[in-house]
Amino acid sequence: xxxxxxxxxxxxxxxxxxxxxxxxxLIIGSNQYNVLLVTTVLLYGVMATSWxxxxxxxxxxxxxxxxxxxxxxxxxxxLFIRYNFSPWIGxxxxxxxAVGFALLIGIPLFRFRIREVWYALTTCALVEILKVVFxxxxxxxxxxxxxLPYYRGSLYHMRFGxxxxxxxxxxxxxxxxxxxxxxxxxxxLGYYLKALGEDEIAAEALGVNTRVCKxxxxxxxxxxxxxxxxxxxxxxxxxxxxxFNGQESIKxxxxxxxxxxxxxxxxxxxxxxxxGIQEFLRASIGGEVSGLYLVIYSVILILVVxxxxxxxxxxxxxxxxxxxxxxxxxxDV
Amino acid sequence: xxxxxxxVFNGALMGCTYALIALGLSLIFGVMNVVNFAHGxxxxxxxxxxxxxxxxxxxxxxxxxxxxxxxxxSFGIIVYYGLINRTLREHYTIQIAVTVGLMTFLRAIxxxxxxxxxxxxxxxxxQGNIHLGGYVIALSRLTSATISLIxxxxxxxxLSKTWPGRTIRATSDDLDAASLMGVDFQxxxxxxxxxxSSLTAIAGSLLMTFQQVDPTMGLRFGLLxxxxxxxxxxxxxxxxxxxxxxxxxGESLAMTFWDPRARSLVIYxxxxxxxWLRPRGxxxxx
Numbered sequence: 106x107x108x109x110x111x112x113x114x115x116x117x118x119x120x121x122x123x124x125x126x127x128x129x130x131l132i133i134g135s136n137q138y139n140v141l142l143v144t145t146v147l148l149y150g151v152m153a154t155s156w157x158x159x160x161x162x163x164x165x166x167x168x169x170x171x172x173x174x175x176x177x178x179x180x181x182x183x184l185f186i187r188y189n190f191s192p193w194i195g196x197x198x199x200x201x202x203a204v205g206f207a208l209l210i211g212i213p214l215f216r217f218r219i220r221e222v223w224y225a226l227t228t229c230a231l232v233e234i235l236k237v238v239f240x241x242x243x244x245x246x247x248x249x250x251x252x253l254p255y256y257r258g259s260l261y262h263m264r265f266g267x268x269x270x271x272x273x274x275x276x277x278x279x280x281x282x283x284x285x286x287x288x289x290x291x292x293x294l295g296y297y298l299k300a301l302g303e304d305e306i307a308a309e310a311l312g313v314n315t316r317v318c319k320x321x322x323x324x325x326x327x328x329x330x331x332x333x334x335x336x337x338x339x340x341x342x343x344x345x346x347x348x349f350n351g352q353e354s355i356k357x358x359x360x361x362x363x364x365x366x367x368x369x370x371x372x373x374x375x376x377x378x379x380x381g382i383q384e385f386l387r388a389s390i391g392g393e394v395s396g397l398y399l400v401i402y403s404v405i406l407i408l409v410v411x412x413x414x415x416x417x418x419x420x421x422x423x424x425x426x427x428x429x430x431x432x433x434x435x436x437d438v
Numbered sequence: 439x440x441x442x443x444x445x446v447f448n449g450a451l452m453g454c455t456y457a458l459i460a461l462g463l464s465l466i467f468g469v470m471n472v473v474n475f476a477h478g479x480x481x482x483x484x485x486x487x488x489x490x491x492x493x494x495x496x497x498x499x500x501x502x503x504x505x506x507x508x509x510x511x512s513f514g515i516i517v518y519y520g521l522i523n524r525t526l527r528e529h530y531t532i533q534i535a536v537t538v539g540l541m542t543f544l545r546a547i548x549x550x551x552x553x554x555x556x557x558x559x560x561x562x563x564x565q566g567n568i569h570l571g572g573y574v575i576a577l578s579r580l581t582s583a584t585i586s587l588i589x590x591x592x593x594x595x596x597l598s599k600t601w602p603g604r605t606i607r608a609t610s611d612d613l614d615a616a617s618l619m620g621v622d623f624q625x626x627x628x629x630x631x632x633x634x635s636s637l638t639a640i641a642g643s644l645l646m647t648f649q650q651v652d653p654t655m656g657l658r659f660g661l662l663x664x665x666x667x668x669x670x671x672x673x674x675x676x677x678x679x680x681x682x683x684x685x686x687x688g689e690s691l692a693m694t695f696w697d698p699r700a701r702s703l704v705i706y707x708x709x710x711x712x713x714w715l716r717p718r719g720x721x722x723x724x
Contacts, residue, residue: 160531166530166531166534213714214714217713217714217715219713219714221530222473222530222534223668223713225473225534226661226664226668226709227709227710227713229661230661230665230706230709230710231706231710233657233661233702233706234702234703234706234707237699237700237702237703238703240699241697241699241700351657352654352657355475355538356538359535359538359539362531362532362534362535363535366529366531394550395549395550395553395554396546396547396548396549396550396554397546397550398546399542399543399545399546399549400543400546400547400550402542402546403539403540403542403543403546404543406535406538406539406542407521407536407539407540407543410525410532410535410536410539411521411524411525411536414525414528414529414532
């Protein structure tokens, strides 16, 4: 049983974090580049936390996150460019398109019982397939960037002329994604997913309809990332087939793994730390020695995996529990 | 019609080298069930070593396997004892995470040392074309294919006739039984990993005789060899060769008849279809 005081401390800590997240742009807002960096880190947080639903809970190593991001970006962007559709509606449609695509792929994948490595590789190939398809599909994609119409500060068009509003948009989305994660772990679906994440065959033997469960997890995951894609397109102001980035999709999954599989805030923590370090290094030394920041980043990644295979989140859990225990002891005395 | 035959020829020659890369992956995955995401980047790394050997010491690309083979073999052993061995008992996602870390590391190192622009070597001494009744065959590709075939045959012989090769096969079949028969699985794993990596060295050097290299091409080779492996299934070397040919020819035909950009599209579509329809591969054993 959790101590009542623990919950209060937990809520207090969360509130503190939220306030900190809210005032970040006020501190660094004078430099747009820094705001973009912080927003990028948060975006990876959104993606890795969404990934947690399919990867952490359901145990399916999905490497297609940027496929859904790209689909969301292209849907919202193309609707905007061609029909002057508001991205606010466009990003929801983008999420739905991503879901449609996910179902199109997911139904046969789970029907044919493709698991583990083969699932990972299929989804990895999917990103590359979409990249080629969108490069060849001249009406929508093509090899040249397609810029979104420029408006300075139009709420309807989600164009602000500054990165700060996008920061808050992504932050809002991050909160929603975290909430969805927590809600799912509390429902029946969450328990089913956890069971099949641990041992798929055993879960099936106990009567869990693994196919439907995995599909539902896939739907949540692809929708959330598709919506993020809509914001992504508007933030950068263009759409391009390079949005379908296999390498970065793998990175999202790695953040989910390194964060601690199945712990809702683990992937976010990993994104904040690892992507934060990477972007910081890129901004500080990336200009002088190209590639050095990636060397440092990958060494950190390997060390974390070797020495904390259960996830970064476990480090913080340990520290947190020690703190709590000390509090309790003081109380007893 | 002539273009088709020409395309099939070119693709088949490439396919032999692809099969060699996939054979390395098959050794690693088949024996210790470790998913090596960095395999394609091993190819990229050995291509860069070949480039170095060629541009600094003036060694001809066709001869560099003599240097890169032992180099990548020892690199594979180091990677095995440094990274893979420590994660053998962990969840498979952890193994993938560590090899992805290695992949990022290799890519970053090559970017750091050789910069991001594509590199290529001056012509190798096996340059030139053979004209055969209206068809043109590049000599460099023919040589690479021949060497690949010889190496594949050699590995096949090694696995079936020699003691270390047999321990590799025994460990792949049943680890416990092999251990009880006195096979030191650590050494066998290290051998398989080193051998698997060093095969990419030969392939990389051969590819360098007619191709250029850049730091991002690893993922393509990685997915390519996984595709061949999926097509072939585990444990069949002739199957691996045929799958390599299928992939090479498919890629080449897609480039000539559809669109040069569609080359990877065809491979990945084959990959997904095979996984759906024949999850054990066409020539699979298990």
